Amino acid sequence: MGATAAVAIASSTKNKLPTGTTTKQGSFDKASPKLQKRLMTLLHNDQAAANRLITNIKLNHPHQSTNWAIEKAIYDLERDRGGR
Template structure:
């Protein structure tokens, strides 16, 4: 294979990979708050995380999304508790 053919093949592979991953990394553009189906059952968790973040919903959403990607088998409340725990742990070091 020539260098050009290898580059084209690699580019196609990267595009396919990105296309397959798009759903995992997609963040709602319409609403900066976490999707309704992944809100915590206990409302105090959402309030506490937002309070720690100065009511920055975009950051809260990003933290929850990252946690969901890393630990997909955990419950919604677990992800919110994990984000709160990590923030408090890192702030008081």
């Protein structure tokens, strides 16, 4: 598959964020500082991983808040790691 075909496929995916939804650092900054700190601790301060997690959660749950998405990311990480 050529690069053009890959771009066409990627741009035609059905899971897109609604207009006005922020997925970059700006969305993360609007969340509770306590939640931000907890997520970043779990991810060893990997901001790129945090953004990927939040973006993917918001793709599947577009009407939920950023705080909710971060809480879900924290829950999922702790669950997958065997709890606290």
